[in-house]
Amino acid sequence: MGKLTIGCFSSLVGSLTLDFAVKLAEAAIKKGHEVDFWLSGNATMLAKKNQSKFRDYSHLAETIKELLGTGRFQITMCEACGKARGIQEEDVMEGFQIYSMDWYLASIYNADRLVHIGGE
Amino acid sequence: MGKLTIGCFSSLVGSLTLDFAVKLAEAAIKKGHEVDFWLSGNATMLAKKNQSKFRDYSHLAETIKELLGTGRFQITMCEACGKARGIQEEDVMEGFQIYSMDWYLASIYNADRLVHIGGE
Amino acid sequence: MKLAVFVHEYREPEVLDRLKAEKLGIILVQNGVYHATVKKDGQPSPILSRNAEFYALSEDLATRGFSDDKVDPKVKVLNYDGLVDLIFNDYEKILWL
Amino acid sequence: MKLAVFVHEYREPEVLDRLKAEKLGIILVQNGVYHATVKKDGQPSPILSRNAEFYALSEDLATRGFSDDKVDPKVKVLNYDGLVDLIFNDYEKILWL
Amino acid sequence: MIKRYAFVVNKLPYKAETTRLALTHAIASQTAEIHLEDGQGVEPVIAFIGEGVLNCLKNQKALDIYGVTSQEMHLKNALLLDLKVLVCKEDLERFGLSQDDIVMDAEELGAEVTTQVVPFDDIMKEIETADQVLYF
Amino acid sequence: MIKRYAFVVNKLPYKAETTRLALTHAIASQTAEIHLEDGQGVEPVIAFIGEGVLNCLKNQKALDIYGVTSQEMHLKNALLLDLKVLVCKEDLERFGLSQDDIVMDAEELGAEVTTQVVPFDDIMKEIETADQVLYF
Numbered sequence: 001m002g003k004l005t006i007g008c009f010s011s012l013v014g015s016l017t018l019d020f021a022v023k024l025a026e027a028a029i030k031k032g033h034e035v036d037f038w039l040s041g042n043a044t045m046l047a048k049k050n051q052s053k054f055r056d057y058s059h060l061a062e063t064i065k066e067l068l069g070t071g072r073f074q075i076t077m078c079e080a081c082g083k084a085r086g087i088q089e090e091d092v093m094e095g096f097q098i099y100s101m102d103w104y105l106a107s108i109y110n111a112d113r114l115v116h117i118g119g120e
Numbered sequence: 121m122g123k124l125t126i127g128c129f130s131s132l133v134g135s136l137t138l139d140f141a142v143k144l145a146e147a148a149i150k151k152g153h154e155v156d157f158w159l160s161g162n163a164t165m166l167a168k169k170n171q172s173k174f175r176d177y178s179h180l181a182e183t184i185k186e187l188l189g190t191g192r193f194q195i196t197m198c199e200a201c202g203k204a205r206g207i208q209e210e211d212v213m214e215g216f217q218i219y220s221m222d223w224y225l226a227s228i229y230n231a232d233r234l235v236h237i238g239g240e
Numbered sequence: 241m242k243l244a245v246f247v248h249e250y251r252e253p254e255v256l257d258r259l260k261a262e263k264l265g266i267i268l269v270q271n272g273v274y275h276a277t278v279k280k281d282g283q284p285s286p287i288l289s290r291n292a293e294f295y296a297l298s299e300d301l302a303t304r305g306f307s308d309d310k311v312d313p314k315v316k317v318l319n320y321d322g323l324v325d326l327i328f329n330d331y332e333k334i335l336w337l
Numbered sequence: 338m339k340l341a342v343f344v345h346e347y348r349e350p351e352v353l354d355r356l357k358a359e360k361l362g363i364i365l366v367q368n369g370v371y372h373a374t375v376k377k378d379g380q381p382s383p384i385l386s387r388n389a390e391f392y393a394l395s396e397d398l399a400t401r402g403f404s405d406d407k408v409d410p411k412v413k414v415l416n417y418d419g420l421v422d423l424i425f426n427d428y429e430k431i432l433w434l
Numbered sequence: 435m436i437k438r439y440a441f442v443v444n445k446l447p448y449k450a451e452t453t454r455l456a457l458t459h460a461i462a463s464q465t466a467e468i469h470l471e472d473g474q475g476v477e478p479v480i481a482f483i484g485e486g487v488l489n490c491l492k493n494q495k496a497l498d499i500y501g502v503t504s505q506e507m508h509l510k511n512a513l514l515l516d517l518k519v520l521v522c523k524e525d526l527e528r529f530g531l532s533q534d535d536i537v538m539d540a541e542e543l544g545a546e547v548t549t550q551v552v553p554f555d556d557i558m559k560e561i562e563t564a565d566q567v568l569y570f
Numbered sequence: 571m572i573k574r575y576a577f578v579v580n581k582l583p584y585k586a587e588t589t590r591l592a593l594t595h596a597i598a599s600q601t602a603e604i605h606l607e608d609g610q611g612v613e614p615v616i617a618f619i620g621e622g623v624l625n626c627l628k629n630q631k632a633l634d635i636y637g638v639t640s641q642e643m644h645l646k647n648a649l650l651l652d653l654k655v656l657v658c659k660e661d662l663e664r665f666g667l668s669q670d671d672i673v674m675d676a677e678e679l680g681a682e683v684t685t686q687v688v689p690f691d692d693i694m695k696e697i698e699t700a701d702q703v704l705y706f
Contacts, residue, residue, distance in 0.1 A: 057204035084177035106605030119588025226469030239452025305627030402491030
């Protein structure tokens with residue numbers, strides 16, 4: 001089993017890019033891999049708590065919760081990217097970590113595979 | 121003097137599209153026009169309160185506040201688009217209105233000009 | 241119809257081939273300003289050979305490192321202030337392509 | 338180098354002309370799946386004439402209304418599960434273009 | 435007075451939500467009156483052009499897979515509400531598609547109007563004559 | 571062990587913030603050690619290719635106009651921190667640009683390294699030999 005790091009950058013919530021990244025993480029976790037997930041740019045919106053579930057918008061909070069429950073999944077929001085968007089510590093969903101960009105670089109260090117989604 | 125309605129859809133915060141739309145509004149207000157501003161999709165992020173001001177990220181909260189002070193500027197967040205992103209009523213900056221999509225269509229009704237930024 | 245279109249990308253929107261207007265204005269903003277300033281393989285952007293009025297936003301030129309003298313002579317440079325007047329006085333409908 | 342690239346748009350990334358790899362995989366996801374399914378002016382997408390292995394994500398095909406039998410025979414259809422195996426077993430480096 | 439708005443959809447679906455918002459906003463015209471004065475109203479026309487015609491394909495499984503309403507469902511909803519839906523004939527042909535491939539009606543929901551496949555010139559006329567144009 | 575990461579920038583600046591994040595993340599490699607074990611470290615190389623070379627132009631006024639740090643400033647910062655910065659020669663030429671047009675040094679800040687204009691093949695080699703590639 002390996003370690004996959006996924007970085008999602010400047011992704012649109014509302015596009016299906018975050019959905020893609022979360023589904024990829026889910027599939028990897030189910031196969032027994034370990035996944036680190038980095039949120040930068042607009043992808044930090046995924047960390048915002050109290051997202052309402054509507055059928056016209058994608059909703060990933062529950063899947064993330066399940067993934068966190070496996071103990072093989074870490075998800076971290078870029079601190080500055082979040083704060084610039086008003087996503088302060090108290091706005092963040094339970095289980096999300098908040099770090100500077102260096103966390104991502106360190107996560108990559110021993111990742112077997114990296115899927116870096118650097119923009120669209 | 122006329123009325124300009126600006127709709128910003130699925131715009132990236134972090135792109136300069138919201139900045140463009142706000143600067144256009146500012147210039148129109150300075151010339152004595154009236155401006156209605158509609159936030160849909162990811163542009164609803166502009167409504168989030170407590171956005172930290174960093175030089176690496178654009179910061180529009182103060183300009184919006186000034187524009188609201190003129191009395192000739194209205195800004196409205198799409199309710200569903202906001203809530204889906206976790207931007208609930210208590211998360212919204214002072215002075216922003218929250219309505220359904222029909223507000224935008226009604227604003228356009230008597231707008232002299234419409235700048236509709238329907239995505240990028 | 242007096243139609244103004246915003247071009248915000250350094251790529252030509254296909255729909256430009258089909259839009260019909262009595263007067264057509266092409267307003268280059270954001271990464272659209274590269275059409276006005278950069279030659280690719282020695283050639284100016286094909287968009288400039290269209291039958292239209294061209295404008296470029298000075299703030300977006302300066303942001304990207306271009307002074308006004310780098311702008312193709314076909315293109316009128318205006319600022320946000322001028323853009324508001326253009327929208328209200330010279331065109332009726334505006335599309336963000 | 339065994340290199341896999343994600344193509345997520347219905348437009349061919351220019352950089353594909355220049356990337357060199359001992360083994361190149363092109364994974365069509367999101368709006369990239371139109372390359373595998375839609376003919377424009379009767380022609381299949383030029384991307385399919387490249388010297389590469391092609392894959393398309395079945396979930397993104399189905400989302401857009403395409404059943405697997407609409408997919409060009411050059412393209413192998415896989416799901417998220419298969420994608421994870423592909424990434425871990427068949428390629429070393431992965432770029433999202 | 436009823437004003438006519440043209441919602442022109444030129445972008446592909448799903449990558450971003452912009453084409454979805456086009457449809458939900460067009461549908462919201464049904465309730466715009468609550469913000470307007472007596473006798474005022476809004477009548478939308480939705481037109482798909484360019485790659486945008488690919489929003490109209492049948493059998494979209496977005497809800498099953500990603501949990502979001504498909505463009506197909508939004509389109510059927512629009513027809514159910516008697517909205518005028520146009521699809522560019524030349525662009526359909528360009529992609530090798532026929533009326534069999536796209537959502538032409540929502541009979542199963544009881545809709546009475548159908549999608550109209552029309553030449554681009556007709557859509558251009560809508561753009562010219564509409565009171566407002568919203569381009570997605 | 572020091573691992574080498576290639577940050578490859580292919581996109582235009584400002585429209586989205588992705589190319590800005592490329593530079594800020596590359597610069598963050600300086601502090602990655604706090605999350606790593608003794609003896610482990612990260613060495614970035616930044617390469618601009620395609621339209622991405624337009625990130626390197628001089629005289630960007632983003633801070634004056636939009637209140638955001640320009641790519642020029644980030645680039646100078648990277649040079650100040652001794653990061654390796656490569657710009658594709660063929661792509662510069664394609665856009666009719668020379669070394670005079672782009673940020674080649676940050677002498678005024680006391681930087682000792684300079685930007686290197688190199689053939690694409692050299693950048694391809696960096697991509698091949700890097701431990702990880704981050705493509706923006």
